[in-house]
Amino acid sequence: MKIGIKSLGCPKNFVDTEVICGKLREKGYQINEKINNSDIVIVNTCSFIRDAVEESIEETLSLVKLKKEGKIKHIIVTGCLPQRYKNDNLSQEFPEVDAFLGVGDLLDIDNVIKRVLQGEQIFKVCPEPKFLYNHNTPRTILTPQHYAYIKISEGCQNNCSYCLIPQIRGNHRSRKMEDIIEEVKMLSKKQNLSEIILIGQDTTLYGTDLYGEYKLAELLKKLSLLGLKNLKWIKI
Known part of the structure; x- marks a missing residue:
């Protein structure tokens, strides 16, 4: 097939x-x-x-x-x-x-x-999307070998009058920090990544739903301290 x-x-x-x-x-x-x-x-x-x-x-x-x-x-x-x-x-x-x-x-x-x-x-089509992948979700990386996208969150809760994201993608929901770190380690081992790009509809909101406060800076710090040999760039 x-x-x-x-x-x-x-x-x-x-x-x-x-x-x-x-x-x-x-x-x-x-x-x-x-x-x-x-x-x-x-x-x-x-x-x-x-x-x-x-x-x-x-x-x-x-x-x-x-x-x-x-x-x-x-x-x-x-x-x-x-x-x-x-x-x-x-x-x-x-x-x-x-x-x-x-x-x-x-x-x-x-x-x-x-x-x-x-x-x-x-x-x-479910009326309100709740899906959020994790490091165990099957995923085939389609980018060139040296970089990968890491989705750290999904959706948005700002409900701006000019934006359809909450209607299409649902409310903001963050992945657990440990799960993101595990995915980065796994992909780095598999592909020798030199660059990861953290993405989400609103990356600045990362962590507010899970931890009650903004956690993007902490996530970046933890990723930078992983000591992965080939990882040179972390972009947002």
């Missing part, structure tokens, strides 16, 4: 794509570098601003065209687009898409694929 994957949008979404790839490889699927001639194509979408929505729709329509031409068999749309438009009947708007999967349901990708192969059309 060959699966092609395309990731749109920001580094946070890119990490989600890496998690999807990790889960698929854990289940024995083959990740196809080329979209054409894939049994299933997954596009992990962005919808934060209008341009991102348009790009996600255009990419979906290009896959629909390939499906009609017989070059791919199934289409799964994941990520922010179905999450943002969870009440807008996307399955009717895009009947050629076999499944829509929201940002909180990514680890269910294996079950969704099984149902798609049985002929089901699926729309699976």
Whole structure:
């Protein structure tokens, strides 16, 4: 079973794509570098601003065209687009898409694929995403070998009038400091990382939900004291 994957949008979404790839490889699927001639194509979408929505729709329509031409068999749309438009009947708007999967349901990708192969059309989007990966979550690093993104938190609680992040990604939730440190150690051992990039919708809020105070500075200090041989850069 060959699966092609395309990731749109920001580094946070890119990490989600890496998690999807990790889960698929854990289940024995083959990740196809080329979209054409894939049994299933997954596009992990962005919808934060209008341009991102348009790009996600255009990419979906290009896959629909390939499906009609017989070059791919199934289409799964994941990520922010179905999450943002969870009440807008996307399955009717895009009947050629076999499944829509929201940002909180990514680890269910294996079950969704099984149902798609049985002929089901699926729309699976939880109303309030709570998913937050940890160092044990399957993840295939897709960046060049010398660096990796580390998602330290997810979501946002500021609820600014101009921003959709809380609606799409849910409330702010931080990963435990020990879990982040363990992931950095694990990836550094596996890849000899020289650079890590800490990411989140609002990295300055890191730790406020878990520890009741801002903890980004402490996290940076602990990471810098790990003594990892090749790690030269910690970026935010």
